[in-house]
Amino acid sequence: MTDRQTNRDLAKRIDDITGHLAELDELLGTDTDVDRLLQLTASQVAASVPGADMVSVSVLQGDTARTVAATSDRVASIDHDQYQVGDGPCLEAARTREVTRTGVAEAEERWPAFARSAEAAGVHSYLAFPLIIGEEFAGSLNLYSEQPHGFADFDVALLRLHVTVACSAIASDRRYERARRVSRQLTEALESRAVIDQAVGMLMAWTGSTPEQAFAELARQSQNTNVKLREIAARLVATRRRPGT
Numbered sequence: 001m002t003d004r005q006t007n008r009d010l011a012k013r014i015d016d017i018t019g020h021l022a023e024l025d026e027l028l029g030t031d032t033d034v035d036r037l038l039q040l041t042a043s044q045v046a047a048s049v050p051g052a053d054m055v056s057v058s059v060l061q062g063d064t065a066r067t068v069a070a071t072s073d074r075v076a077s078i079d080h081d082q083y084q085v086g087d088g089p090c091l092e093a094a095r096t097r098e099v100t101r102t103g104v105a106e107a108e109e110r111w112p113a114f115a116r117s118a119e120a121a122g123v124h125s126y127l128a129f130p131l132i133i134g135e136e137f138a139g140s141l142n143l144y145s146e147q148p149h150g151f152a153d154f155d156v157a158l159l160r161l162h163v164t165v166a167c168s169a170i171a172s173d174r175r176y177e178r179a180r181r182v183s184r185q186l187t188e189a190l191e192s193r194a195v196i197d198q199a200v201g202m203l204m205a206w207t208g209s210t211p212e213q214a215f216a217e218l219a220r221q222s223q224n225t226n227v228k229l230r231e232i233a234a235r236l237v238a239t240r241r242r243p244g245t
Helices: 003-026 034-048 074-085 089-096 112-120 153-207 211-225 229-241
Strands: 054-061 064-070 100-103 125-133 137-145
Touching: 034 054, 034 064, 034 137, 034 153, 054 074, 054 089, 064 074, 064 089, 074 089, 074 112, 074 137, 089 100, 089 125, 089 137, 125 153, 137 153, 153 211, 153 229, 211 229
Parallel strands: none
Antiparallel strands: 054 064, 054 137, 100 125, 125 137
8 A cells, every 4th residue: 555545544534533523522512311422432433443343332330341332232242251250351441541452362361251252253353442431430442353453553542532522422411411400409499398388388377386396297297108298298288279178
């Protein structure tokens, strides 16, 4: 291959990467779920890295690992065998936060379960890139190649771009979801406070009790019936407003 052809190929790959990153960037700040972002990232990497015949994403949750995105069902057994024995290149990348690049033949001694599964699936080289979001999220982007030396330093450099944007998208999604959840909780709390205040006022008017005594009565009914305090208050308010009362 001539230098000119090589330069053209590199330019095309960079253009492809740029387009993929722009697509991911459009999702920042939206309500797109994390699994969709990771599946999109896996598909983009498979399309832009020539040696990546299959791609998956592993996520660690405590001591449990699972595959949340994949471009082929063939990778499921390879990932699963690593999870079963608790060791392998994808778990190594996630735990150490270091890129793991290996040939299957070289991995036989260190990760025999992974090597057997990979070889059975026709995989001969492997690259795992860590995905880290603060202290809450750890995982790896896993590339499988049917070639003995499927991944070069340039592939690692391009993957670094992908991972940076993907992690930003995940962090943005998590912030968005957290803010939305807090907003819902605040709304529910305000609604609960309003109806509880109404019920307390009604009890005070009927019994001549203090606010503390009226609230304590609502709390007692809630405990005795195992019904939320807000629901007890809402029933009382609804009964009072019912026609004919």
